[in-house]
Amino acid sequence: MQPRTHVTLEDVARAADVSLATASRALNGMRVTPQLRDRVLAAAAQLAYTPNAHARALAGASHRTVGVICHDVTDPYFAAVAGGVMRVAGANDLLVMLASTFRDPEREIAYVSMLRAERAPAILLIGSGFEDARWERAMEAELKPYLDGGGRVAVVSRHRSLKLDSVLPENRAGAAAMARALLELGHRRFAVLSGPRALTTVTDRLGGFRDELAAAGVTLDPAAVVEGPFTRDGGYQAMTELLARGLDATCVFALTDVMAIGAYAALRDHGLSVPGDVSVAGFDDIPIVRDLTPPLTTVALPLQQLGEKAMEMALTENTGRRRRILRMAGEVVVRASTAKLGA
Amino acid sequence: MQPRTHVTLEDVARAADVSLATASRALNGMRVTPQLRDRVLAAAAQLAYTPNAHARALAGASHRTVGVICHDVTDPYFAAVAGGVMRVAGANDLLVMLASTFRDPEREIAYVSMLRAERAPAILLIGSGFEDARWERAMEAELKPYLDGGGRVAVVSRHRSLKLDSVLPENRAGAAAMARALLELGHRRFAVLSGPRALTTVTDRLGGFRDELAAAGVTLDPAAVVEGPFTRDGGYQAMTELLARGLDATCVFALTDVMAIGAYAALRDHGLSVPGDVSVAGFDDIPIVRDLTPPLTTVALPLQQLGEKAMEMALTENTGRRRRILRMAGEVVVRASTAKLGA
DNA sequence: CACGCTCCTGAATGCGCTTTCAGTAAGCGC
DNA sequence: GCGCTTACTGAAAGCGCATTCAGGAGCGTG
Incomplete structure (x- = not known):
């Protein structure tokens, strides 16, 4: 901004006929004769x-x-x-500025x-960090x-190599719980709509899901795991790809609700019904999935709380020696997008 | 942040054994002997x-x-x-910080x-300003x-009493077009899910809709206009209220897609089908409404463009004498949430 | 009535940086 | 080899404010 003339404290002081110091004090609520204070305040307003x-x-x-980067x-x-x-x-009288990187490390x-x-x-x-050594070094x-300069940093579901205070959703356990829920419904043949492998979120959710299946003697066919960006269109395309490969799964697990939304559309475009032909499950429980038809079965994360706790962490000093980690559990919420097999 | 010791330019200059001025120039890419520049850059990195x-x-x-407030x-x-x-x-090499007021004027x-x-x-x-004289004065x-200080301000769909460069969606015309489209489908009895009357967006959309109906000889029963906040739950409650009053409309127009989403849910909870029992139309065309079941008929606004144009406005100087106003038309997109009456 | 104390005010300093201004070294022609 | 131009460097000023330090007015006490 071309700084044309700006009104400065000096201008105010002159207008109120007091010294700069007094003007500053008056404006900042320090002890000043009421009469002087009024003069200064009036001049400032004027x-x-x-x-x-x-x-x-x-x-x-x-x-x-405070700054938030997502x-x-x-x-x-x-x-x-x-x-x-x-x-x-807000409760702590702080303003927050939100920045969006659109997944660009730079x-x-x-x-x-x-x-x-x-x-x-x-x-x-x-959000997950970029698993890229160069990025990591730069970030560090x-x-x-x-x-070191006294700044506070907290992180939500972030790469673990950065040793920072973190709020971590229990992705692995959540995915495992989802696997159990789906097995219980009788499903044995699964497909997964996965995100970029570089993200720990992906590793954890996929790993948790796969391992839990394995524990039950069910193997997840690698060809049934399709990767795409964590977006609605990413889900659409991954699902389409799966269909093109000749899907033989009875149940699709999307690593993210947003991808599940895309999957719904792809399935619909192929004339397949949910859960009639295929059951679909997601992860996160973003608000909108309750309003989908059918409402989406998903692993519900306390999304608001994730943010609240992170902010609280950043607000309180870490007195301990180690970084703080707060794990937040997810809970499987079965809605109408998943059906009992054979029912 | 408690400023403990911070590395300053002086530290860098000392480490590189140059003067402060030289260090500054080296870091800012001004003409400096390459050798010196390297020394400074190395020291800074170090x-x-x-x-x-x-x-x-x-x-x-x-x-x-730049700052964005929504x-x-x-x-x-x-x-x-x-x-x-x-x-x-981003294309102009600017960073943007987004602030969210949660509708709190303060x-x-x-x-x-x-x-x-x-x-x-x-x-x-x-977003619409708060129609409140106190707020307006404070904002002004x-x-x-x-x-006056050279700052640039642009506004999207904002109260018109603030004389600022604006990007204005054509709310009135859009709502009128929607009225026509719905009339064409044979509907004559309408209900409206409205937002806070203080917002010009509401006045315009509601007015445009009502006037166009009137022009066709159809009156909008005031009892069929229910007000609620512009949120999903606002839509749900407004729709519920409408139902409680004994809805006799064949078509519900939600002033906002987000409210329409709530309306879907309320209708579903009352065992009513869309568009079988009631047609539903919205306004805005937010991305998700394509993925609703049924996909929502709505007035499509070029949402991204609204933001792009506003940013462009703020980036270019207003050489003219008057404030700039860019009107952006909306287009009715008929999807499956509205049915021909009697079909 | 004189002295000491408190409370408030104003002058001056410095935060870390960019930028002007003056100075010095290097480069060139004669 | 000398004087002049050119190119870069360093010292210093100042951006607008909070704050320290010292001085001055007002008050109370002996």
């Missing part, structure tokens, strides 16, 4: 004065705006978690760097000095 | 130096972070528009004030000096 946040920060005042604000999962963050932040680093440069009191990272290089 | 954004801004460098990031409408903003911001003002204090190069306001008091 001139539409806004303190320059930069000058103020530079002179030692501290910030009340992959994609457009994704209901992130929106819900961010909502939780904002709830707690941009993610840029945001962290910016937040660091602005000396934000806390940074929250939401940003975060380490930020933490 | 020390994990991040320039203090506040000091930098104070000294005259300009910001690359009502609720959790609402797909805002998410989609924000997505558009971010697309063009918080909205606080965010604008913060952005102003930080001398952000642009502020985008997304914030924005006026911001604009």
